Amino acid sequence: MHLLRRCRFAVCVCALIPSVARAGGGPENALIMVDPTNVESMHVANYYRAAWNIPEQNVLYFNPNAANYATFAANNIPALMGFLDTSGITDHIDYVVVMPGGSFYVYAPGLISDSCSSVSRFSISGAYTGALISDEILGGLPSNTRNRYSKTASDEARAFDSSQSWDNGVPSSSVNARRYFIGAMLGYTGPRGNSRQEILDMVDRSVAVTGTRPAGTFYFMETSDPLRSGPRDAAFDAAVASIVARGGAAAHLLGIVPDGHHDCLGIMTGWTEPHILTADATVLPGAICDHLTSYAATFDTASQEKLSTWISAGASGSWGTVEEPCNYPGKFPHARAHVYYFQGLSLGESLLRSASFMPFQGLLYGDPLTRPFAYLPEVDVADAPSSPVSGPLTLTPSATTAHPTATIAYFDLLLDGVFQQRVFPGFQFNVDTTRFADGEHELRVLAYDSTLIRSVGRWIGPLVIDNLGRATTLDVVPLTGDRSTPFVCDMQDVTGGAAEVRLTHNGRVVAAASGSSATLTVYGLTLGAGPVRVQAEALFADGRRVCSPFIELNVADADGTPSGQPPVAFSYTKRVRRNRPFVVELPAAFDNSGSALTYVLVSSPAKASVASGVTGPYRLMTPLAGACHLDSFTFKVVSPAGESGVATVTLDFGPCAGDLNCDGSINGFDIEPFVLAISDPITYAEEFPDCDLTLGDMNDDGSVNGFDIDSFVDALGG
Secondary structure, eight states: OHHHHHHHHHHOTTOOOOOOOOOSOOGGGEEEEEOTTOHHHHHHHHHHHHHHTOOGGGEEESOOOOSSHHHIIIIIHHHHHHHHHHHTOTTTOOEEEEOSSSOSEEEOTTSEEOSSSOOOEEEHHHHHHTGGGHHHHHHOEETTOBOTTSOTTOOOOOOOOTTSOEETTEEOOSTTOBOOOEEEEOOOOSTTSOOHHHHHHHHHHHHHHTTSOOOOEEEEEEOSOTTTTHHHHHHHHHHHHHHHHTTOOEEEEESSSOTTEEEEEEEEOOOSOOOGGGSSEEEEEEEEEEOOOTTTTOTTOOSSOOTHHHHHTTOSEEEEESSOOOOOGGGSOOTHHHHHHHHTOOHHHHHHHHOOBOOSSEEEEEOTTOOTTOOOOEEEETTOOSSOBOSEEEEOEEEEOOOSSOOEEEEEEEETTEEEEEEOTTOOEEEEGGGSOEEEEEEEEEEEESSTTOOEEEEEEEEEEOSSOOOEEEEEEOSEEOTTOEEEEEEEETTOOOSEEEEEETTEEEEEEESSEEEEEEEHHHHOSEEEEEEEEEEOTTSOEEEOOOEEEEEOSSOOOOOOOOOEEOOEEEEOOTTSOEEEEOOEEOOOTTSOOEEEEEEOOSSEEEOTTOOSSEEEEEEOTTOOSEEEEEEEEEETTEEOOOEEEEEEOOSOTTOTTOSSSOSGGGHHHHHHHHHOHHHHHHHOTTSOGGGGOTTOSSSOSGGGHHHHHHHHHO
16 A cells, blocks of 8 residues: 555655535525624624534624725735635635624725726625635736636526636636636615624524525515616516526516515616605515616715615615715626526525625625525435444435536535535445544534536434444533623543633634533623524644534523623634734633623734734734744733633643654655655644644645755655
8 A cells, every 4th residue: 555655656746636626506605794892783693603504613803894905905915815715615705794783884995996986885795795716906907807617698597616716607628717706795784784682583584484486576666767677678688588488487678666566586677766664565585686786775965765674674685885876787787687596596595696886885785595486405414323422434325406407416424514425326434533532512514406506405413423432421501691691611531631612602712621520600691682593612732632412502692781891801722823814713702792802912922923903802824934832822801891701711732744644744754654745635634633734835835746856855854
């Protein structure tokens, strides 16, 4: 076997495993951006995650907004990309869904040229859609820059995938191809926006309607306003014909709204004040509606009706601009948006695919995961274990689809939201459970159909691993409360010997203590209102961790009586990537939502730089060259009630680059693992599960290949 590996290396020193597309537009593909200092943002994030059953790994606690685009590019984009890398979910996140509670735009003057009307704002959704081309944006682009996921003059619906580069609506390796995210703002709760309850109701109906293929009609309204209706009128008849030819119902009518019709699956019109709430029409759950006006998403301007009114009327999504745009048809959704939607694409996919220009000013508003017309596969895993497992685990997935022409194309396995394996129908997943922590995990098996839409169904179940005989328990009292309620968490490493125990919520540490047991208090304010799942972890000196069963809590959207006590800051250890930016949480317990907290770094890390302008209960840091092993910094929390003690965050960068077997030094024993990392990264991951493949990226170019050899040899000699 060893000789064979050396032969593979000699034949092709730069062998790479081809990337695997993971499209489909399901909850696994969504990242939630939430501001942990905003009670609205926290509440809606908890509700949205639970409603869609989005993996807990997919929540980034970082203010989605920025004072201007330069700051956004310097902080928000590195925070996003670093979080995806550190969490192991870069390969399948397609949607960036911004929670309410912040601004609807990013100030961006002078970056986008337009001879008709100057551009000084980007929508918050557009800023995240273009995150992967921020260098181009900072260099200046015209306002008619093509959205390369859009396919000109075609009704072909094709699943979005952020890992693909797109050109003219198809995956492409052309120099003209570009990658994007689907950015969306779930809702805006400021003046002229939606109430928090309206947003939660919209989420409920979006989840409920997905995959139901409801009856109803798409209405394309031709008004007497040539500026707002005119840019799209010519496309209405073709869109109606396309939907009808596919078995749906659609109509091209004269008027502002479809009065007298109570089956509206979608409305496309053009009028400044359509008086949506008083119209004699019924908007059905899941509908996409918009009215193409200059100020539909300019919430700080009283003029013209806002797109938020469509959500109040029952729609699941809309589109509008955040400042006066030049009236180019490419800046707005084309009538094909409803054609794509009826074929089964998600709301986010349909709107982005129909806009032929980059949505610099266009706000994608509502729930982008909504997909009423998809045929969602039914998935089963008959041999899923019901008791703790150890060693090798075999899982046999099966699925069916009601789609009249599709079959099941393949299955993906995710563990705790992280992709593990892909198999085709008739094959089994083979999981080496020794690679994962003992304790409770979440398994997901996803089944994708064979259409270009890649509709996906899922099976979700628990997996309890027991390889080392270690166990951690968690007991929380009470199980319900409000934002001021003290939730007392008793964490016990049953087997003893743990170096640290901590409480986690959506993958972030919210409380911690050294030793093998602790009773710690967190407040509902830290967790946020809504449904909450917490878990205890115990960390051991050998680098292993053990996870407790999850515990479900419910935090009411209310403030009780604060205790008047100062905050308590917690020390803990965080594992980070040695060559990627990372967001590090600053956990503290406090119970008064009416008091502002100030998080102060008492000392800075020696092996990482700290981003300027980032405040609140987190920091953005970037490892310095050669960062490895351990580092630390300290912080405290200041409130009107007093300040916390000083807490220490220990950063674990892992082994140094070149230590491919993770034994703590770079020597001849690393040669064979280095060869394996280049020639067969999958086998490397199996044989060295505690190591990181990026240890072989000796020249820091983002990949492990033959160009790393010289640097590796230098490290051996050093």
